[in-house]
Amino acid sequence: MALTDQQSYVYWIERDGIAIAKYDKNASVDNRFSSPPAGKTITLYVVKSPTLLTTALTDDPSTDPGLPKEFCEAFVEKAIQKGYEVRMGGEEGAAGAAQYWGAKFDSSVREGKKYATKRRASGSSSIKGYDY
Numbered sequence: 001m002a003l004t005d006q007q008s009y010v011y012w013i014e015r016d017g018i019a020i021a022k023y024d025k026n027a028s029v030d031n032r033f034s035s036p037p038a039g040k041t042i043t044l045y046v047v048k049s050p051t052l053l054t055t056a057l058t059d060d061p062s063t064d065p066g067l068p069k070e071f072c073e074a075f076v077e078k079a080i081q082k083g084y085e086v087r088m089g090g091e092e093g094a095a096g097a098a099q100y101w102g103a104k105f106d107s108s109v110r111e112g113k114k115y116a117t118k119r120r121a122s123g124s125s126s127i128k129g130y131d132y
Contacts, residue, residue, distance in 0.1 A: 009036065018044070068115065074108035077101050 010033070012019045020042060021033040036042065084098035 071108060071112045071115070074105055074112065077105040077108060081105055 008023045008025075010021055010023045020036055022036055024032055024034070078101075081098050081101035084094045084101060088094045088098060
């Protein structure tokens, strides 16, 4: 639960949902929380999580899964790797190219995992250790 400084509203985040209530500390225990008034504008700043990817990939922007653009190249890298693996039987040097594109794909996956676990808010801070 968090309380803002400017308004007496509180919120809870649980199970992929948010609950917002107006808090009155002077009211009785049973009436301290009430819903915001009708017409109250509430702005949420969130990070969008991508939906599940499907095999029906299209150029239609309304079906965008929300994957960050910098990681869309990983699909191309994996496709090129698979293409070289299919051609390996009849062409010299295809195995090396397949390994190269496989390594690029693995690198993109690692970068994507790092990106998924980072908080992307403005500002930064550092923790410095001190001896007592």
